[in-house]
Amino acid sequence: MRITARVLCLALLTIAMSLDALPAHAAVTKNRLATNRLATNRLATNRLATNKLAAFALSSTSLEASAAAAELLGSADGREVYSYLISCALPEGMTLEATVPGASDTAPPATNYTCTGERCTFYGALGLAQDWIDHKLASKDERWISACMFARVNANDTAEAISLRGPHPSLIVSLDEAELYTVIEGAFYGNLFTHEDDPIDWNACIGAGQASGEFGGLVLRDCTESDPDNPGKTYCGFIAAGDCRDATPEFPSPYACKSFDAMQGLYGDCHTTSGDGHWLSSKTYREVITVYVSE
Numbered sequence: 001m002r003i004t005a006r007v008l009c010l011a012l013l014t015i016a017m018s019l020d021a022l023p024a025h026a027a028v029t030k031n032r033l034a035t036n037r038l039a040t041n042r043l044a045t046n047r048l049a050t051n052k053l054a055a056f057a058l059s060s061t062s063l064e065a066s067a068a069a070a071e072l073l074g075s076a077d078g079r080e081v082y083s084y085l086i087s088c089a090l091p092e093g094m095t096l097e098a099t100v101p102g103a104s105d106t107a108p109p110a111t112n113y114t115c116t117g118e119r120c121t122f123y124g125a126l127g128l129a130q131d132w133i134d135h136k137l138a139s140k141d142e143r144w145i146s147a148c149m150f151a152r153v154n155a156n157d158t159a160e161a162i163s164l165r166g167p168h169p170s171l172i173v174s175l176d177e178a179e180l181y182t183v184i185e186g187a188f189y190g191n192l193f194t195h196e197d198d199p200i201d202w203n204a205c206i207g208a209g210q211a212s213g214e215f216g217g218l219v220l221r222d223c224t225e226s227d228p229d230n231p232g233k234t235y236c237g238f239i240a241a242g243d244c245r246d247a248t249p250e251f252p253s254p255y256a257c258k259s260f261d262a263m264q265g266l267y268g269d270c271h272t273t274s275g276d277g278h279w280l281s282s283k284t285y286r287e288v289i290t291v292y293v294s295e
Contacts, residue, residue: 142191150192183295222235
């Protein structure tokens with residue numbers, strides 16, 4: 001497996017030209033929307049390979065970096081996870097190409113890559129960690145990519161359009177998108193890149209829209225909802241952090257996030273809560289992605 005440096009250079013040039021040619025809101029609109037189909041078990045199974053990849057720049061051609069990428073790209077599930085990593089990390093218009101022995105000429109539906117024979121192309125979309133191209137993944141970028149990956153997991157094997165929002169320069173939303181995606185599902189945060197002996201640090205809290213019931217784009221989105229058969233976890237296996245904010249002020253209940261920016265529609269400074277409303281640790285998650293769906 002090799003990453004094609006020449007293709008990377010061309011992609012960088014292409015995205016710079018594209019952003020200059022388009023109105024700012026048009027470029028932003030394309031970057032915000034994402035489809036979700038990634039399965040929890042695929043993330044968990046490929047977690048160690050993902051961790052190894054984070055230690056190197058995506059463009060690195062060292063033997064160690066190539067081995068880390070080859071381990072992740074060696075299976076169909078691994079390629080799907082890799083495609084979501086690249087989609088979250090790199091901006092729209094930037095691509096990575098790799099020769100993957102044994103890859104089929106078609107990718108699963110609703111994925112972010114295509115293969116022709118053994119040649120696979122992985123597409124950037126959201127641009128949350130563009131520096132990963134030339135540097136190993138920074139801790140803050142690990143948490144942004146993690147929040148993005150968790151937000152795009154779906155308990156159902158369907159691809160749904162979702163609007164990802166957060167306090168990141170690449171997550172500014174256009175007016176058109178804000179008007180179309182108005183229902184808050186919840187917030188996602190944590191770190192996929194934990195030590196191999198530690199569990200994945202993945203958390204989800206229930207937003208105001210989800211707290212009010214099942215309708216519209218929420219019907220096939222279940223990853224913030226508590227699983228009665230798995231106490232303390234959501235239907236996707238995430239840590240169930242409870243309500244992001246107090247959904248019923250007249251009957252105070254535990255909440256996971258210290259703040260809600262009403263102007264931007266963002267939850268912030270989120271934690272994991274216990275059943276009695278106390279935070280389980282003093283860790284504050286600032287790399288939080290709030291997910292909106294359509295009515």
